[in-house]
Amino acid sequence: MTIVNRLDRTFERARGEGRAVLMPYLTAGYPSPEAFVDLATDILESGGDVLEIGIPFSDPLLDGVSIQDSQQQALDAGTTPADCLTYAVELHTRSGKPLIFMGAYNPILSYGIDRFCRASKEAGVAALIVPDVPFEEQGELLAGTEEHGLHLIQLLAPTSTDARVEAVCARASGFVYCISLVGITGARASVAATARPLVERVRRYTDVPVIVGFGISGPAQVRKVAEFADGVIVASKLIDVIRDAPEDRRTETARTFIGELRDAVQGTAVSPE
Amino acid sequence: MATDTETQTPGRFGSFGGRFAPETLMAALTELDRAYEDARADSSFQDELQELERTFVGRPTPLYFARNLSERFGARIYLKREDLAHTGAHKINNAVGQGLLARRMGKGRIIAETGAGQHGVATATVCAKLGLECVVYMGEVDMERQALNVFRMELLGAEVQPVSSGTATLKDAINEAFRDWVANVESSYYLIGSVVGMHPYPTMVRDFQSVIGREARAQMLGETGSLPDYVVACVGGGSNAMGIFHPFANDASVELVGVEAGGRGSGLGEHAATLVYGVPGVLHGARTYVLQDEHGQIVGTHSVSAGLDYPGVGPEHSHYKESGRATYVAVDDAEALEAFQTLSHAEGIIPALESAHAVAHALKMAEGEAAGKTILINLSGRGDKDVTQVRDILRGTA
Numbered sequence: 001m002t003i004v005n006r007l008d009r010t011f012e013r014a015r016g017e018g019r020a021v022l023m024p025y026l027t028a029g030y031p032s033p034e035a036f037v038d039l040a041t042d043i044l045e046s047g048g049d050v051l052e053i054g055i056p057f058s059d060p061l062l063d064g065v066s067i068q069d070s071q072q073q074a075l076d077a078g079t080t081p082a083d084c085l086t087y088a089v090e091l092h093t094r095s096g097k098p099l100i101f102m103g104a105y106n107p108i109l110s111y112g113i114d115r116f117c118r119a120s121k122e123a124g125v126a127a128l129i130v131p132d133v134p135f136e137e138q139g140e141l142l143a144g145t146e147e148h149g150l151h152l153i154q155l156l157a158p159t160s161t162d163a164r165v166e167a168v169c170a171r172a173s174g175f176v177y178c179i180s181l182v183g184i185t186g187a188r189a190s191v192a193a194t195a196r197p198l199v200e201r202v203r204r205y206t207d208v209p210v211i212v213g214f215g216i217s218g219p220a221q222v223r224k225v226a227e228f229a230d231g232v233i234v235a236s237k238l239i240d241v242i243r244d245a246p247e248d249r250r251t252e253t254a255r256t257f258i259g260e261l262r263d264a265v266q267g268t269a270v271s272p273e
Numbered sequence: 274m275a276t277d278t279e280t281q282t283p284g285r286f287g288s289f290g291g292r293f294a295p296e297t298l299m300a301a302l303t304e305l306d307r308a309y310e311d312a313r314a315d316s317s318f319q320d321e322l323q324e325l326e327r328t329f330v331g332r333p334t335p336l337y338f339a340r341n342l343s344e345r346f347g348a349r350i351y352l353k354r355e356d357l358a359h360t361g362a363h364k365i366n367n368a369v370g371q372g373l374l375a376r377r378m379g380k381g382r383i384i385a386e387t388g389a390g391q392h393g394v395a396t397a398t399v400c401a402k403l404g405l406e407c408v409v410y411m412g413e414v415d416m417e418r419q420a421l422n423v424f425r426m427e428l429l430g431a432e433v434q435p436v437s438s439g440t441a442t443l444k445d446a447i448n449e450a451f452r453d454w455v456a457n458v459e460s461s462y463y464l465i466g467s468v469v470g471m472h473p474y475p476t477m478v479r480d481f482q483s484v485i486g487r488e489a490r491a492q493m494l495g496e497t498g499s500l501p502d503y504v505v506a507c508v509g510g511g512s513n514a515m516g517i518f519h520p521f522a523n524d525a526s527v528e529l530v531g532v533e534a535g536g537r538g539s540g541l542g543e544h545a546a547t548l549v550y551g552v553p554g555v556l557h558g559a560r561t562y563v564l565q566d567e568h569g570q571i572v573g574t575h576s577v578s579a580g581l582d583y584p585g586v587g588p589e590h591s592h593y594k595e596s597g598r599a600t601y602v603a604v605d606d607a608e609a610l611e612a613f614q615t616l617s618h619a620e621g622i623i624p625a626l627e628s629a630h631a632v633a634h635a636l637k638m639a640e641g642e643a644a645g646k647t648i649l650i651n652l653s654g655r656g657d658k659d660v661t662q663v664r665d666i667l668r669g670t671a
Contacts, residue, residue, distance in 0.1 A: 059444065062295045082568075106563070109555060111569065134296055136291075164299065182458060
């Protein structure tokens with residue numbers, strides 16, 4: 001089933017501009033439920049093409065300390081999946097840029113898959129990323145996302161065998177999320193050597209945009225990844241930047257950081273089609 | 274058990290189980306599944322396992338007729354003495370099996386998590402024996418209540434990593450162990466301690482623990498000429514219970530009863546009785562019953578017993594609950610503490626606080642529905658690790 005929504009048009013536009021797509025991640029309800037929507041708006045206005053909204057979970061298995069702590073802080077402040085939907089509606093109204101939900105399966109199951117997918121679509125969300133639901137277990141989730149015109153984003157890792165890469169790519173919708181390294185989320189000093197070979201393997205099996213995330217932390221790394229991928233996700237490092245900024249300088253700091261990342265994707269050679 | 278290709282839905286127990294794992298681990302889980310299937314079919318692996326069970330673990334463990342308890346409570350009560358296994362609990366059965374498998378797979382570094390410390394001690398023991406590096410994750414709360422087991426693991430050469438995130442108990446130790454495994458999946462083996470997690474763990478751990486039920490079934494037939502009417506075991510993650518239940522699963526006359534930790538009340542967060550009070554969800558890689566709030570967040574648990582303090586449960590138990598093959602009940606802290614003392618006085622056996630939950634319920638049954646019947650209790654561990662804590666509680670200084 002082919003789904004086309006504003007996310008796909010964003011990739012087309014960036015390709016036309018000869019650059020990669022910048023996809024920042026922010027945990028919903030972080031740094032506080034009151035501050036989240038304004039900060040997320042700043043991120044989109046200062047250069048984010050797509051926002052990945054993290055749905056906080058009590059037990060984020062794939063996340064390092066930065067995202068873990070941001071999720072715990074959001075949960076302690078009472079953030080619920082229903083709040084995430086409310087934030088998406090507000091952001092969609094304000095900016096119109098594509099929004100993606102990323103989160104663990106259990107809160108979605110608890111909300112109800114079909115109900116959550118319908119509400120996400122109505123909120124203006126373009127895609128779901130649910131990292132603890134691998135290819136083999138996607139039946140129920142896929143029924144919901146397809147019914148409501150959402151992309152279910154497929155993830156691949158350096159450890160994925162060629163047979164898995166082929167099978168997973170056959171189901172690719174929206175983009176393929178390449179996990180750059182063997183490990184959990186968290187800023188790293190350099191781009192993992194495993195990132196580029198994975199992107200190259202994925203391109204053998206699919207024409208959908210290929211995005212890289214995990215461990216990417218600053219403009220130099222973003223530029224490096226943008227040379228071989230169609231988009232770059234910056235998550236933990238953005239959380240770190242926000243966490244470490246004085247509260248009255250948070251907006252400015254986040255805008256400056258996103259602006260630098262955006263400059264880094266500008267004019268990057270998009271891989272040949 | 275069916276072997277899977279890389280893209281079929283693996284490891285289901287009815288609608289439960291599966292493999293809800295991040296992509297990074299999927300190839301390793303497939304590799305583990307194949308390695309386990311190979312090992313299962315390899316007589317040299319089975320021979321080595323049985324030799325270690327006999328000479329290192331001390332199997333078969335005895336079946337013991339608890340005469341004093343039987344006379345006092347009015348049923349024929351038998352204890353399967355897993356408390357007499359090496360390291361003091363059933364956990365060693367699984368640790369030996371998976372340790373041999375890890376070595377066979379060429380993985381030199383073992384990751385484990387532990388709640389009460391029994392699985393950590395068992396894993397550290399096996400790693401010492403097999404010459405494997407061992408890292409054990411343990412919640413800070415559990416490290417405090419099971420300080421002796423922390424020292425025991427260190428003495429055995431393991432590195433104990435404190436976990437302070439979340440509730441700082443077993444669930445968070447599992448989270449940290451998973452994170453370690455995701456980062457070191459190519460060199461390390463994650464030795465899960467219960468019938469939880471993604472396929473093939475629930476099946477594999479059940480198989481290694483089923484030695485309990487196979488022995489107990491043969492021993493009951495040998496000593497009494499018949500099967501027990503009831504098999505009773507405590508359930509945290511559920512490995513000792515599944516180990517004794519599974520070989521009786523096709524014996525329709527045998528009622529299987531799992532006893533969960535009722536803690537100090539029925540409110541969310543007051544107990545760890547996942548099957549009694551929980552709902553189906555997905556935790557730690559499996560679809561199974563979980564304790565969660567109305568937004569799908571996993572909640573903290575409470576039990577006097579660290580080994581039962583877990584908001585999930587093995588997926589096969591969820592299936593047994595739904596199919597009606599087993600029933601699950603809750604026993605609270607006070608009842609478990611009473612049974613801890615009763616068994617100590619009546620039989621000269623100090624049980625683990627976990628196992629005391631099973632004893633407490635069996636004694637209730639003996640005075641009611643099971644009067645005059647035969648009850649087999651899995652005495653999953655001994656209570657040496659718990660005596661300081663119980664002393665403090667009884668003296669009112671805890």
